[in-house]
């Protein structure tokens with residue numbers, strides 16, 4: 512029987528594991544021993560659930576998008592992670608990991624961020640819990656997601672602009688790992704996606720699984736059945752997608768569509784479509800698909816969206832693609848931008864650029880009128896207004 516779950520060693524099929532420098536062995540082992548016990552602990556669950564409810568505002572609504580449904584000839588529900596406190600799904604994971612760090616006696620929190628949403632979420636939880644917070648962010652992203660940098664600083668976090676590589680998410684992650692290597696004893700590294708060494712991909716997926724837990728209940732209320740025909744989400748590292756599909760992984764009635772960033776097009780050399788373009792390699796402690804050249808040098812990814820331009824992919828998703836459990840579509844910049852404006856005009860919802868890639872995939876699927884589709888809007892578009900305005904009058908797109 513096919514399995515899509517992680518095994519004891521942290522592998523999903525051929526992907527995953529923990530390929531880490533010697534100096535981090537103790538911290539990763541400590542985390543591996545702690546995470547399942549803590550997540551299953553009644554006291555932890557109570558505190559986590561209460562914060563998700565009263566601080567984040569969960570459950571996030573499952574909204575039947577009537578006009579979007581008419582356009583695509585099926586019934587489309589939007590899972591509104593954009594309505595969470597701080598504006599994206601990232602807060603579900605940040606709260607869980609900072610609570611875990613506190614239980615492990617860690618005083619200092621570090622994080623990497625691309626679009627800034629994970630950085631803002633981590634800085635927010637650190638403010639709430641009175642903990643020191645340092646966020647690494649590529650300089651390119653600091654410039655294109657300026658408002659989020661200012662939010663993090665207002666929340667009391669130190670934002671370190673990273674100037675190596677093409678100054679985006681990969682480079683920020685490298686710097687965060689370097690910091691962790693220098694402060695292994697007192698520092699907890701809050702990874703923002705289902706990437707990194709085991710146990711991070713599994714832990715982040717579990718913390719985001721509240722999304723599919725709610726979808727089951729909400730679909731039952733709306734439709735009298737607890738599963739859709741399609742689940743759709745964008746994938747950067749994979750956390751909002753992991754949360755969306757977690758409780759449906761073994762339910763083959765449900766088709767899974769993942770949207771990765773095609774950038775200017777998968778064949779142009781300016782892309783972040785890792786599942787289509789990647790080969791087996793190791794990045795940030797995990798064996799997974801990696802965009803690399805013939806010598807194994809990691810290629811610089813490109814996407815208009817700061818949260819999706821990562822040259823790796825979560826090992827869970829690499830396995831789902833390899834096992835053909837998920838269909839992975841590349842959605843290009845122009846298609847995502849077009850879809851963002853479409854959602855805005857049809858439903859009055861401005862999505863994050865990342866989420867717009869999931870919306871851009873709607874056009875690529877042949878739906879039946881009876882199909883029920885749940886698409887996760889992972890975040891809201893406030894942080895992307897400058898980019899949207901820049902493209903608004905671009906005749907190449909509209």
Ligand SMILES: Cc1ncc(COP(=O)(O)O)c(C=O)c1O
Nearest residue numbers: 704747748749750751818889890
């Ligand atoms: C709103 C939003 N959606 C999606 C992503 C992509 O991350 P993931 O694939 O982990 O959900 C990001 C990353 O920054 C984001 O900010």
